[in-house]
Every structure is written in C-alpha cells, then in structure tokens.
Amino acid sequence: KEINNKVCDLIDGCTLCVHGKISYIDELDEIDNVNVRLKENKEYRLGRKVKPEVQWAGDGVIVLSMFLPTGERTSHFASLEIARNLGLKETEVIHKQIMHPAEGTYVEVKGVLPFSIDLEEVRMPEIIPNLEPEYVEKIVREKNLKVVAATVGEDEHSVGMREILDIKHEGIEKFGFKCYYLGTSISIEKVIDAAIEVDAKIILISTIITHGEIHRINMRRLNQLAIEKGIRDIWNRALERLQFLIP
Ligand code: B12
Structure with missing residues (x-):
C-alpha cells in the first residue's frame, strides 16, 4: 500500500481517526450503556455545539480562579457563592492558598456550565491581516521615521x-x-526636547503604574508639554500622514 502522511493509513485509519472502528463492549445495562452515554454528548462530538470540557466531551467543567481579601474559611464559602451566582452547577473548591494572612486567599473553584454555545452562532470579528514587514520597512525608511523613547x-x-x-x-x-x-x-521635559531636537515623529514612554496616578500624570504632562512646545499639532499631522500605512 502507498504510505501517506499518517502511519495508520496502512490500516485504513486507526480508532482515533475512524470512530466507527471502535467496538464497544459495555452493552449489558439498559440504562447506563455506551450508546446512551454517546447519545448524551453526540452534539458535542459532532462539532455543532461546544462546552468547556475536562473529562469527556461536553461535560461543561470550568475552573474559576480568584483572590479574595478574606481568611481561608470565609474565602472558601464566599467563592462557592460567587460561582453559584455566576450560574455554575456542582460547585466545588479544588484549591486554596493562603497568601500573606494580611492579604487574603487565592481560591480555585470548579463548576459545571449549564449552557452550551452553538458554533454556528458564534460571532467573530473579521481578521485584519497584519501589514507585511517588508511593506512597513519600506514606508518607514522612505519617511525616515524617528522615535524618541525613555522610561x-x-x-x-x-x-x-x-x-x-x-x-x-x-x-x-x-x-x-x-x-x-x-x-x-x-x-518629560527632556523627552519632548529630544523629540524636537532630532525631529522625531514618535515618542514612546514607559512608566510605573502607581496608586498616586503617576502614570496618568506623566501622560497628561507629555500631552500638555507637547502642545505648549508646539509639536502636538505636528504630531497629529504626522499621525494623519501615517494613515497611508493602512492599505
Ligand atoms: C526586573 C524588574 C525590576 C528591575 C528592573 C531592571 C531593569 N533594568 O529593567 C529592578 C530590580 C531595578 C526593579 C525595581 C523596582 N521594581 Co520592578 N520589576 C521587575 C520585573 C520582575 C520584571 C520587569 C521586566 O523587565 N519584564 C520583562 C519585560 C520584557 O516585560 P515588560 O517590562 O512587561 O515589557 C513588555 C510590555 O510591558 C511592553 N512595554 C513595556 N514598555 C513599553 C513601552 C511602550 C511604549 C510600549 C508600546 C510597550 C511597552 O512591551 C515589553 C515587551 O513585551 C517586574 C515584574 C514582572 N514580572 O513584570 C517588576 C515590577 C515591574 N517592579 C515593580 C516594582 C514595584 C519595583 C520597585 C518599586 C520595587 C521597590 N519597592 O523598590 C522598584 C522601582 C525602581 C524604579 N525606580 O523604577 C512592580 C511594578 C508595579 C507597578 N505598580 O507598576 C512590578 C510589576 C513587580 C510587582 N508585581 O510588584 N524592578
């Protein structure tokens, strides 16, 4: 026989590829036998509907992980309550980890999703293809684009x-x-001055996120100073000009 891509082609497919080749022997119990069980999850095996799964097709088992700022016992029961409120069935705490006692507890809850998704009704946004690297490079080099960057x-x-x-x-x-x-x-002042000095069309900054909102303050300051120094408009026009990057 001609050898194709799969080893099991030699035997016209194995039981993983050709399900019809599986011979089931569990046929004695009228209520709980393989045919009954296969019927229950048929739609999940045929690929029309989908549910998360762990042990068998369409079992619907899902795991939630959460951190609660409470002690171990409270977190245990509160997490079950959360899972139930989210609509999960057969909820069970499967893992707990007390972080620093002053912080709280990390909990993982298992549950069963009571609904499935019809794959034909899943809405997916259109795929926007990435620009080819060669195309981007051509434009960047033509325009001699400069970047000033700093943390x-x-x-x-x-x-x-x-x-x-x-x-x-x-x-x-x-x-x-x-x-x-x-x-x-x-x-921020130095970043703006450098951008003006080298005629950069792009500024990249990175900053720590803090409770004191330093990241927002820095971003606002960058915007404000760019306006004050008269480069925000140029910047906006540069961005407009960059629109040609999008075919
Ligand atoms: C290494 C490290 C340090 C090193 C930094 C060494 C160095 N030369 O960079 C040292 C030891 C100095 C340090 C110090 C501190 N650190 Co530190 N550090 C880290 C750590 C472990 C890794 C950061 C890293 O390099 N990651 C690898 C890079 C590749 O990933 P990245 O930084 O996320 O960058 C990617 C994206 O975020 C994105 N990106 C990043 N920048 C930019 C910019 C632009 C324009 C764009 C488009 C994208 C982009 O693209 C990158 C590539 O994929 C993180 C924890 C973590 N796991 O992230 C904490 C972390 C960033 N540090 C933290 C803290 C709190 C500090 C200190 C305040 C600790 C202290 N109490 O002293 C000090 C602050 C010092 C200071 N003045 O900045 C916190 C920050 C929390 C926050 N609120 O933002 C973190 C998150 C740890 C934590 N969970 O607490 N740290």
Missing part, C-alpha cells in the same frame, strides 16, 4: 522598553525606525 519619572525598568526598540529583540529598529533611547527616569 519617565522615576521608572528604572529599562528591559521592556529595550525589547520594544532593540533590533536584537526583534524590536522596531528592524523596520528601519531610527531610535533614540534616552534611558531611564527621564523627565
């Missing part, structure tokens, strides 16, 4: 920003962007 305020986390920029990390340099990385804990 601002008192942010010392340089690694993420370098990842975005560095060619060795597949960063935007590989598309031909000329990147001016100013470093860490840079003032």
Whole structure:
C-alpha cells in the first residue's frame, strides 16, 4: 500500500481517526450503556455545539480562579457563592492558598456550565491581516521615521522598553525606525526636547503604574508639554500622514 502522511493509513485509519472502528463492549445495562452515554454528548462530538470540557466531551467543567481579601474559611464559602451566582452547577473548591494572612486567599473553584454555545452562532470579528514587514520597512525608511523613547519619572525598568526598540529583540529598529533611547527616569521635559531636537515623529514612554496616578500624570504632562512646545499639532499631522500605512 502507498504510505501517506499518517502511519495508520496502512490500516485504513486507526480508532482515533475512524470512530466507527471502535467496538464497544459495555452493552449489558439498559440504562447506563455506551450508546446512551454517546447519545448524551453526540452534539458535542459532532462539532455543532461546544462546552468547556475536562473529562469527556461536553461535560461543561470550568475552573474559576480568584483572590479574595478574606481568611481561608470565609474565602472558601464566599467563592462557592460567587460561582453559584455566576450560574455554575456542582460547585466545588479544588484549591486554596493562603497568601500573606494580611492579604487574603487565592481560591480555585470548579463548576459545571449549564449552557452550551452553538458554533454556528458564534460571532467573530473579521481578521485584519497584519501589514507585511517588508511593506512597513519600506514606508518607514522612505519617511525616515524617528522615535524618541525613555522610561519617565522615576521608572528604572529599562528591559521592556529595550525589547520594544532593540533590533536584537526583534524590536522596531528592524523596520528601519531610527531610535533614540534616552534611558531611564527621564523627565518629560527632556523627552519632548529630544523629540524636537532630532525631529522625531514618535515618542514612546514607559512608566510605573502607581496608586498616586503617576502614570496618568506623566501622560497628561507629555500631552500638555507637547502642545505648549508646539509639536502636538505636528504630531497629529504626522499621525494623519501615517494613515497611508493602512492599505
Ligand atoms: C526586573 C524588574 C525590576 C528591575 C528592573 C531592571 C531593569 N533594568 O529593567 C529592578 C530590580 C531595578 C526593579 C525595581 C523596582 N521594581 Co520592578 N520589576 C521587575 C520585573 C520582575 C520584571 C520587569 C521586566 O523587565 N519584564 C520583562 C519585560 C520584557 O516585560 P515588560 O517590562 O512587561 O515589557 C513588555 C510590555 O510591558 C511592553 N512595554 C513595556 N514598555 C513599553 C513601552 C511602550 C511604549 C510600549 C508600546 C510597550 C511597552 O512591551 C515589553 C515587551 O513585551 C517586574 C515584574 C514582572 N514580572 O513584570 C517588576 C515590577 C515591574 N517592579 C515593580 C516594582 C514595584 C519595583 C520597585 C518599586 C520595587 C521597590 N519597592 O523598590 C522598584 C522601582 C525602581 C524604579 N525606580 O523604577 C512592580 C511594578 C508595579 C507597578 N505598580 O507598576 C512590578 C510589576 C513587580 C510587582 N508585581 O510588584 N524592578
């Protein structure tokens, strides 16, 4: 016989590929036999409907993980209440981990989803294809696009920003962007001044998120200062010009 892609082609398919080849022996109990069980989850095996599954097709088992700022016992029962309120059936706590006692408890709750999804009714947004890297690079080089980047305020986390920029990390340099990385804990003023100095059309900043809203303050300051220094408009026009990137 001709050998195709799968080893089991030699025997016209194995039982994993050709379900009809499975010979069931569990036929004695009239109420609980293999045919009854197969009938119960037929629609999930035929691919028309879908439910999360763990043990068998369409069992509907789902696991929720949550952190509650309460002690172990309270978290246990509160998490079950949450799962029940979400509509899950047969709820059960399967894992608990007390974080620092002053913080609370991490809980995992198992439950059964009481509904299924009809795959023909699933709404999916249209796939927007990514621009070809060669196309992006061509435009970037033609326009000689420059980028000024820094972590601002008192942010010392340089690694993420370098990842975005560095060619060795597949960063935007590989598309031909000329990147001016100013470093860490840079003032917003310095970022704006550098952008003006090198005629950068793009500014990338990274900043720590804090309860004091320092991230929002920094972003607003960047916007405000760009307006004050007269480059926000230029920036907006640059963005308009960048629209041509979208075919
Ligand atoms: C390494 C690290 C440090 C190192 C940084 C070394 C360095 N040179 O970068 C050191 C030890 C200095 C450090 C110090 C601190 N750290 Co720290 N640190 C981390 C850690 C473990 C990893 C960060 C990292 O490099 N990740 C790898 C990179 C590749 O991922 P990334 O940073 O997320 O970047 C990606 C995206 O976010 C995105 N991205 C990032 N920047 C940008 C920018 C733009 C424009 C775009 C488009 C995308 C983008 O793209 C990147 C690539 O995929 C994180 C925890 C974590 N697991 O994330 C904490 C973490 C960031 N640190 C934290 C904290 C609190 C601190 C300290 C305040 C701790 C302290 N009490 O002293 C200090 C602050 C120092 C300071 N002044 O900034 C918190 C920040 C929480 C917050 N509110 O934002 C984190 C989240 C840890 C935590 N859960 O508590 N830290």
